[in-house]
Amino acid sequence: MNKKVIFVVGPTGAGKSRLAIEIARKYNGSIVNADSIQFYEDLKIGSASPSSEDLKQAPHYLYSYVKAPLEMTAGAFLRDFYQLIETEKKLSFPLIVVGGTGFYIQALEKGMYNVPPIDASLKIEIEEEIKLHGNEKAYKELIAFDPQTKVHPNDTYRIGRALEVKRAFNFKMSELKEQSEQDTKYKLPFAQLKVGVDLEKDVLKANIQKRTTKMLNDGLLDEVKSLLEKGYADWAPLNSVGYFEAKECLQGKTDRTGLADAINQSTYKLIKKQRTWFKRDQEIQWTDNFLSVSEAIKHFLN
DSSP states (O other): OOOEEEEEEOOTTSOHHHHHHHHHHHHTOEEEEOOTTTTBTTOOTTTTOOOHHHHHHSOEESSSOBOTTOOOOHHHHHHHHHHHHHHOTTOOSSEEEEOSOHHHHHHHHHSSOOOOOOOHHHHHHHHHHHHHHOHHHHHHHHHHHOTTOOOOTTOHHHHHHHHHHHHHHOOOHHHHHHHHHTTTTTOOOSEEEEEEEOOOHHHHHHHHHHHHHHHHHHTHHHHHHHHHHTTOTTOGGGGSTTHHHHHHHHTTSSOGGGHHHHHHHHHHHHHHHHHHHHHTOTTOEEESSSHHHHHHHHHHHO
């Protein structure tokens, strides 16, 4: 079998899922999730998970299967991805790997975790927290997230570094060490094509506003309220865009009237980060529709 992979990447709201479905339908492929929030079973509205109609259009894998309070990591994603390939008999190629989480895409593509530069503001934030509270609080956060960590409780620098990676990418340093020792184990063995989906600024902004309105109308607050009632207020995915703002609102920290605007503003900031990440990759062929990349895809698959 001629096994090939098409990555469909780009910012939130640009239409990645729609393009992935078009490719999968035309070439009888399977869609595999690489969005860090769409892995979770209880996060469907705020993550914009595929609708029941979408699921009828093409086979979808690695969506809505991780149960709270488990937290997905890049290492777990690679494990599940290769287990899927080895065990799922109905899986058909090409695989269309779709998502806006660049770190997961990089882990799958390269099979190793070269941790990219972390925003200076996050470094400063963690440094200030450690200065204010000492190592104990920071170490408790680290050990709760990564029980296998070898960092010493008094090693301020390594505690800070590990928390930077955790908060920026939800990634364990112990996995980084393990993967660096066997960096070819998960290197993608298939030919690959990378397609990026993006839109004009005003069009994308309008899409985000419609997306936020739909999420709120579909019951985002009820979705988050249910999780809070189950005791998952500190669950890491609830700090992602949309969920964090809804949580703050339900906890009385912000006003309901400003919720949509708060989600929109956070989404715009996320989009800026996503664009910065993906624009670095010169291999990505950018488009705003299927037709403009159809010849490239056809040539790649043939």
